[in-house]
Amino acid sequence: QVQLVQSGAEVKNPGASVKVSCRPSGYTFTDYWIHWMRQAPGRGLEWVGWINSKTGGTTSAQKFQGRVTMTRDTSISTAYMELSSLTSDDTAVYYCARGVADTGGRWFDPWGQGTLVTVSS
């Protein structure tokens, strides 16, 4: 079955960077884009950006531009999201999800289990 497995929880100091990995299985990695979302404690979902797993092209939400780097390694079928200059506002669970698209629409399915990133001094 299709599943996405993410790396484990991280604790970072303010100003540091964090890199989260996402390893899909059950399908051909380069056939689907990977999207990244986050959810602050007790809050709703926020889209961070996507990476085209085949070409490596990326698009991110304006608020993260300059601070987020999304990459992938096709040799090990893994996607990465790195966020720099962390502040306490970046404390959240970060999710990756497979982006599915057809003529009828575009959606996220399935999602990884989430990676808690805590920013604290």
Add this chain to the structure above:
Amino acid sequence: DIQMTQSPSSLSASVGDRVTITCRASQSIITYLNWYQQKPGKAPKLLIYAASSLQSGVPSRFSGSGSGTDFTLTISSLQPEDYGTYYCQQSSSVPRTFGGGTRVEIK
């Protein structure tokens, strides 16, 4: 950015009740609208895509409707396992945006 507004923000209903959640987009998104269910401590799960298509494996008591700016998620007969928070999400344009969520509690 397209704003997604959900209502109500929370509801409490009994098993067997018909539950309706609405989602309004700040501009037309045609049918580029998806619904997710999230249980506490878990990742979101896709329920409905393209406004009205039921994801494989999702019970048929869930249905979606709407187009343009106004959308609805309906649970025809609420079950105990349907607790959680429901989110709508638009995929018409970048950035992808989510509604604020509707928390569903079982009485």
